[in-house]
Amino acid sequence: MKVRKAVFPVAGLGTRFLPATKAMAKEMLPIVDKPLIQYAVEEAYASGISEIIFITGAGKQAIENHFDHSCELEHMLMARGKDSELKAIHALIPDSGSIIYTRQNQPLGLGHAIWCARNIVGREPFAVLLADDLIKADKPVLKQMIEKFDELQSSIVSVVEVAKEDTSKYGILDAPPLTDGVTKIRGLVEKPKPDEAPSNLAIIGRYILTPEIFDILEGKEVGAGGEIQITDAMARLLESQAIYGYRYSGSRFDCGNKAGFQMANLAFSMERPEIREQLLPFLKDLLKTV
Numbered sequence: 001m002k003v004r005k006a007v008f009p010v011a012g013l014g015t016r017f018l019p020a021t022k023a024m025a026k027e028m029l030p031i032v033d034k035p036l037i038q039y040a041v042e043e044a045y046a047s048g049i050s051e052i053i054f055i056t057g058a059g060k061q062a063i064e065n066h067f068d069h070s071c072e073l074e075h076m077l078m079a080r081g082k083d084s085e086l087k088a089i090h091a092l093i094p095d096s097g098s099i100i101y102t103r104q105n106q107p108l109g110l111g112h113a114i115w116c117a118r119n120i121v122g123r124e125p126f127a128v129l130l131a132d133d134l135i136k137a138d139k140p141v142l143k144q145m146i147e148k149f150d151e152l153q154s155s156i157v158s159v160v161e162v163a164k165e166d167t168s169k170y171g172i173l174d175a176p177p178l179t180d181g182v183t184k185i186r187g188l189v190e191k192p193k194p195d196e197a198p199s200n201l202a203i204i205g206r207y208i209l210t211p212e213i214f215d216i217l218e219g220k221e222v223g224a225g226g227e228i229q230i231t232d233a234m235a236r237l238l239e240s241q242a243i244y245g246y247r248y249s250g251s252r253f254d255c256g257n258k259a260g261f262q263m264a265n266l267a268f269s270m271e272r273p274e275i276r277e278q279l280l281p282f283l284k285d286l287l288k289t290v
């Protein structure tokens with residue numbers, strides 16, 4: 001079956017970016033001039049996804065507004081002849097009815113957030129994208145994964161090698177080393193301590209899951225950090241299905257932390273000639289002083 005639907009869990013509070021996220025959704029933080037969530041949504045569309053499902057929470061209205069018409073702004077841009085801006089604003093707006101919002105009305109964890117999409121997704125494979133993980137790639141990472149899914153017809157998570165001391169920040173695979181970028185997973189552990197981690201292969205925020213995951217999440221089993229974890233549910237899914245780890249090609253920025261967020265801004269700025277021209281000499285000077 002084809003992967004047509006993508007779930008975006010966006011209910012998280014973003015406490016790491018306070019006070020910036022006090023009255024603003026963390027997914028709306030910009031990398032250069034585009035909010036994080038827009039990169040993720042564009043990646044999904046560029047990968048062939050046709051239905052977008054946002055799992056939102058209180059205080060996330062800006063995301064809905066971002067993907068909707070703004071009559072006042074559009075009139076103003078039209079009146080001022082700002083055609084390219086108007087085009088860019090229009091390009092953002094999905095077809096009527098192809099974007100669905102539902103609220104995660106209890107903060108019970110990522111697994112619970114994904115479970116909230118069960119009735120909307122139905123019984124078909126689907127993608128999950130965590131907007132915090134921004135990946136710069138020639139071919140969108142989700143597209144790379146969908147191609148692998150079409151070949152393997154089994155759940156897939158994207159992975160990257162991390163330093164041993166960082167395993168406690170990620171879901172970690174118990175799996176043999178990658179062969180041609182793929183490994184068949186034996187087990188998964190959410191945020192293990194470095195000396196307990198079964199490998200250094202960490203899950204990055206792109207998943208393709210089959211609907212059986214919803215049946216497992218239904219059990220609402222609580223795991224690491226007192227939350228319902230998608231990693232634990234995948235570990236259970238292994239009892240009935242193969243799951244693969246896929247080492248995507250691309251550079252990933254962890255925009256859920258401040259340093260990663262700044263790195264992403266620098267890397268994406270450097271690709272814009274008009275910004276690079278001013279930023280590069282500034283950075284060279286700055287480097288002499290630090």
Ligand code: G1P
Pocket residue numbers: 110130132133169170171172190191202203204205229230231256
């Ligand atoms: C979540 C997942 C974790 C995964 C990570 C990727 O953790 O629970 O398994 O490795 O995303 O970014 P979070 O970053 O939400 O704590």
